[in-house]
Amino acid sequence: MRIDIRQYIWxxxxxxxxxxxxxxxxxxxPVLEAPLSETEARGLxxxxxxxxxxxxxxxxxxIAAQPRAEACNCELVEPLGLSQPTVSHHLRVLHDxxxxxxxxRGQWIFYRIAGSQLEAVRVALDPHALxxxxx
Amino acid sequence: MRIDIRQYIWxxxxxxxxxxxxxxxxxxxPVLEAPLSETEARGLxxxxxxxxxxxxxxxxxxIAAQPRAEACNCELVEPLGLSQPTVSHHLRVLHDxxxxxxxxRGQWIFYRIAGSQLEAVRVALDPHALxxxxx
DNA sequence: CTTGCATATAGACAACCATCGATATTCTCT
DNA sequence: AGAGAATATCGATGGTTGTCTATATGCAAG
Numbered sequence: 019m020r021i022d023i024r025q026y027i028w029x030x031x032x033x034x035x036x037x038x039x040x041x042x043x044x045x046x047x048p049v050l051e052a053p054l055s056e057t058e059a060r061g062l063x064x065x066x067x068x069x070x071x072x073x074x075x076x077x078x079x080x081i082a083a084q085p086r087a088e089a090c091n092c093e094l095v096e097p098l099g100l101s102q103p104t105v106s107h108h109l110r111v112l113h114d115x116x117x118x119x120x121x122x123r124g125q126w127i128f129y130r131i132a133g134s135q136l137e138a139v140r141v142a143l144d145p146h147a148l149x150x151x152x153x
Numbered sequence: 154m155r156i157d158i159r160q161y162i163w164x165x166x167x168x169x170x171x172x173x174x175x176x177x178x179x180x181x182x183p184v185l186e187a188p189l190s191e192t193e194a195r196g197l198x199x200x201x202x203x204x205x206x207x208x209x210x211x212x213x214x215x216i217a218a219q220p221r222a223e224a225c226n227c228e229l230v231e232p233l234g235l236s237q238p239t240v241s242h243h244l245r246v247l248h249d250x251x252x253x254x255x256x257x258r259g260q261w262i263f264y265r266i267a268g269s270q271l272e273a274v275r276v277a278l279d280p281h282a283l284x285x286x287x288x
Numbered sequence: 289c290t291t292g293c294a295t296a297t298a299g300a301c302a303a304c305c306a307t308c309g310a311t312a313t314t315c316t317c318t
Numbered sequence: 319a320g321a322g323a324a325t326a327t328c329g330a331t332g333g334t335t336g337t338c339t340a341t342a343t344g345c346a347a348g
Contacts, residue, residue: 049210049213049214049217050213050214050217050266050271051214051217052214052218053211053214053215053218053232054210054211054214056207056211059207059208059210059211059214060207062210063204063205063206063207063210066201066204066205066210067202067205067206069198069201069205069278070198070201070202070204070205071198071202072191072194072195072197072198073194075184075189075194075197075198075201076188076189076191076194078184078185079184079185079186079187079188079189079194080188082184082185082186083187083188097188131185133280136185136278136280137280139278140275140278140279143204143271143274143275144275145268145271145272
């Protein structure tokens with residue numbers, strides 16, 4: 019619940035500098051470009067469904083607002099006002115959808131935002147259909 | 154179910170040329186910029202929830218793919234493979250979320266994509282947080 | 289005004305989901 | 319090995335939702 023500063027620093031000693039290059043597993047083609055197949059629609063809906071919850075949106079924004087843009091479960095329970103199992107559940111949903119990355123460091127598990135999925139969603143909703151991220 | 158061409162043309166006679174300027178009722182601030190309030194999160198989640206369904210995503214893409222970028226209920230039932238009431242329900246959800254506009258013309262009700270809400274979602278998910286559409 | 293078509297609403301049902309308390313797992317330090 | 323802390327899993331529960339059939343509403347043409 020409370021974090022010991024010395025332990026925190028120690029465990030971050032060997033932390034790799036925040037990785038910015040990601041696997042970039044894009045989910046689908048722009049929605050406004052051509053009719054989606056059922057499979058494409060299911061894939062995009064899966065990611066959107068993960069995002070479409072107030073608690074999860076707040077989790078994302080809370081993580082992004084942290085100094086290192088990462089947070090452990092224990093730091094999120096109190097500001098969110100939900101129980102620890104519920105927070106854990108939401109983090110899992112976001113991780114399964116590829117929106118969050120997780121990394122265990124010592125006692126804690128830190129979550130970061132995996133930018134590529136959010137970007138994929140933005141591209142999918144792009145009215146200009148730029149095919150920026152593409153295959 | 155089947156559309157009479159003469160009636161179709163007649164009813165489109167007095168159609169205003171597709172309006173591009175929209176009320177632009179934006180829902181929230183960029184998620185990655187600052188922690189969302191519960192109200193902001195609820196608002197954004199509402200729009201995302203409307204988008205987070207395979208049938209509705211396919212509806213959007215089907216409408217966008219039409220020659221005039223608009224479609225009536227009857228044109229969407231068959232390609233979607235769902236019952237007419239179900240299609241009507243999904244169109245209603247999208248309209249309530251501000252994703253679709255509706256306009257009655259004669260016997261039919263035509264749905265168009267209301268770009269501003271999609272754009273608002275894209276801005277909300279923007280990692281660069283440009284505050285392009287703003288208040 | 290009646291018939292025919294397009295759309296919406298009502299009611300029902302099954303599946304899903306957010307949430308919780310209780311418990312298990314995994315790690316660290318002594 | 320054992321205690322303590324962070325996280326995940328389990329089981330239950332109340333609420334939401336996607337889908338259908340049946341029915342109602344609204345518009346147009348004869």
